[in-house]
Amino acid sequence: MSPCPHPPTAPPHPPPRSGERRPAPRSQAAIAAPEATTEPVPGAAPESSTPSKVILITGASSGIGRATAQRLAREGHHVVLGARREDRLIEVAQEIEAAGGKADVCRLDVTDRVAVTAFVNAAAARHGRIDVIINNAGIMPLSRLDALQADDWDRMVDVNVRGLLHGIAAALPHFQRQGSGHFVTVASIGAHQVVPTGAVYCATKYAAWALTEGLRLELDPSIRVTTVSPGVVESELADSITDEAAREAMRAYRADSIPPSSIADAISYAIGQPPGVDVNEIVVRPARQR
Numbered sequence: 001m002s003p004c005p006h007p008p009t010a011p012p013h014p015p016p017r018s019g020e021r022r023p024a025p026r027s028q029a030a031i032a033a034p035e036a037t038t039e040p041v042p043g044a045a046p047e048s049s050t051p052s053k054v055i056l057i058t059g060a061s062s063g064i065g066r067a068t069a070q071r072l073a074r075e076g077h078h079v080v081l082g083a084r085r086e087d088r089l090i091e092v093a094q095e096i097e098a099a100g101g102k103a104d105v106c107r108l109d110v111t112d113r114v115a116v117t118a119f120v121n122a123a124a125a126r127h128g129r130i131d132v133i134i135n136n137a138g139i140m141p142l143s144r145l146d147a148l149q150a151d152d153w154d155r156m157v158d159v160n161v162r163g164l165l166h167g168i169a170a171a172l173p174h175f176q177r178q179g180s181g182h183f184v185t186v187a188s189i190g191a192h193q194v195v196p197t198g199a200v201y202c203a204t205k206y207a208a209w210a211l212t213e214g215l216r217l218e219l220d221p222s223i224r225v226t227t228v229s230p231g232v233v234e235s236e237l238a239d240s241i242t243d244e245a246a247r248e249a250m251r252a253y254r255a256d257s258i259p260p261s262s263i264a265d266a267i268s269y270a271i272g273q274p275p276g277v278d279v280n281e282i283v284v285r286p287a288r289q290r
């Protein structure tokens with residue numbers, strides 16, 4: 001177990017083999033960073049006039065989370081990156097710092113409620129506040145229901161639903177105390193339509209949508225709530241499919257995709273609105289996707 005906090009320049013483990021995902025040790029949540037700042041980053045070519053925010057992103061080691069971290073850091077925000085593959089987080093943080101941005105890294109398994117709470121609390125303690133949490137971590141091991149891949153069902157519920165709830169529970173007390181905050185949920189087009197092999201995945205994304213809408217309805221308007229629902233996006237998501245038939249079907253389905261930066265742009269738009277403007281939902285998909 002690596003000591004925490006630790007600098008992003010010192011990967012504690014060799015990189016995993018391609019496609020391999022290393023589980024995190026339980027209950028570890030650490031923030032590593034150079035000195036925190038809430039000022040815009042000099043030379044970082046901010047792309048918006050939004051004041052610098054402290055933004056937590058789960059699942060920041062690849063795909064949409066990674067692109068979002070890079071985009072938001074470029075705008076001058078201080079990003080706090082969580083995922084299980086710490087070596088990949090460090091790579092992302094190093095790229096951000098090389099471009100003049102600020103990033104903290106933290107090895108995190110969102111299925112571990114204690115670890116998620118520690119991740120959020122450590123970020124709040126380090127920076128004095130947290131402004132946004134992007135609950136993005138997700139997996140998609142698709143299969144037909146009659147394939148009875150019950151372990152995959154459990155994993156999807158654990159990461160896509162329980163992981164989201166853990167992020168909400170950890171950040172909400174801070175947002176309420178601050179009188180401000182912003183929840184961003186990365187759901188899916190699967191929160192709006194069900195496809196064969198996608199019943200459980202879509203169920204978890206319908207749940208993510210419902211939980212986020214429930215937050216919006218229940219919370220004080222000082223706390224903003226956004227669901228971003230991507231269509232097919234280039235990423236490592238389909239690597240989590242263990243069922244051979246579903247994997248094959250996905251090759252054709254996912255042939256037409258958009259880059260993760262398209263989703264990062266949507267998230268950036270929602271975050272960049274003035275406090276009185278709450279962007280509740282954005283669906284972004286390839287123009288050809290039906």
Ligand SMILES: NC(=O)c1ccc[n+]([C@@H]2O[C@H](COP(=O)([O-])OP(=O)(O)OC[C@H]3O[C@@H](n4cnc5c(N)ncnc54)[C@H](OP(=O)(O)O)[C@@H]3O)[C@@H](O)[C@H]2O)c1
Pocket residue numbers: 021058059060061062063064065082083084085086088108109110111136137138139140159186187188189190229230231232233234235236237238260
């Ligand atoms: N790509 C698409 O077509 C698409 C479409 C609709 C919605 N989405 C949603 O977008 C989100 C991001 O997915 P992506 O497309 O960017 O795929 P991705 O490249 O596979 O990224 C998924 C991220 O989630 C992290 N993750 C998975 N399990 C985790 C756990 N237990 N704890 C912490 N982090 C975990 C992964 O990091 P580690 O493995 O390092 O932990 C990775 O950073 C997901 O919620 C996905 O459902 C994607």
